[in-house]
Amino acid sequence: MATNQEEVKLFGVVGSAFVHGVQIALKLKGIEYEFVEEDLANKSDLLLKFNPVYKKVPVFVHNEKPISESNVILEYIDETWKQNPILPSDPYQKALVRFWSKFIQDKIVASFSKAVRAFNDEKEREKNIAEASEALKILENELKEKFFGGEEIGCVDIAAVFVAFTIPLIQEVAGFEFFTAGKFPKLYKWSKEFLNHSIVKEIVPAREPTLVYFKARYELLVSASK
Known part of the structure; x- marks a missing residue:
């Protein structure tokens, strides 16, 4: 503490x-x-x-x-704070965690965000969705256990909260299918396990009011782009 x-x-x-x-x-x-x-x-x-x-x-x-x-x-x-570590102590394993945490931001978050903002350019949206999908498939192949951290949540799981929490809401608001159980079965299952973790459930806000909030923000962005 x-x-x-x-x-x-x-x-x-x-x-x-x-x-x-x-x-x-x-x-x-x-x-x-x-x-x-x-x-x-x-x-x-x-x-x-x-x-x-x-x-x-x-x-x-x-x-x-x-x-x-x-x-x-x-x-x-x-x-x-050393208690309950979220990073491995081994230098090589720690480097891998850094790599995948950065990969999530650079390849998944960036491409998905560009796709969402491509309101008036379907070709650009499809290009960025394809890039984000390819990155998600790579990430899915790295998921070997219940969580990226093994049986307990680790830094990569936390870095991927955007995948578990934000993407499902925004894709619903923006009106396209991207992250589904059919396309990414391992990651989709991981996302449910992650969001149902007792600590994560305490932190992440309720789905419905957050969906309303994201919808209002998205509509503002669309209006501003016209």
Whole structure:
């Protein structure tokens, strides 16, 4: 647990997979923290102070020392609080975890996000869906056990919360089939196991209100693109 001398804050927004990933790690570790909810349309001075480069969430602040970028935050948390590790101790295995965590962001999150924003360009949408699908198939082939971390949740599982939580909601909002049990049976089963984990269920918001929120945001983006 964080001691009385430690100040731990997390700047974020509800519904962000990257923010929820950090929250899952903190919950697994038993770390108490203050959640500071941001309005990304009107970012606080503190957020801009702590993350002047990217100006986005999540931002993790430990004793006034800010850290941004979710994968970097996860690694910092694991190195700072040793209980219930989410990264392996073996250097090679740890390097593999870093690789796959970055792969998820660079190949799956990036391509899927581009597909969702291709409102008026069906060719561009199909291209990015194909790229994201190829990346998901590669990730699925790496899933050998119940979780990427084995029998317990690890850093790759947490990095992939976007796949389990965000993609099913956004694909429904955007009106296309992408991540299904038929296309990705192992990953789809993993996503259900992950979301049903007792700690993850405490962190991830309820599906229906989040779906309404994502739908409203998507409609705004579509309107702005016209």
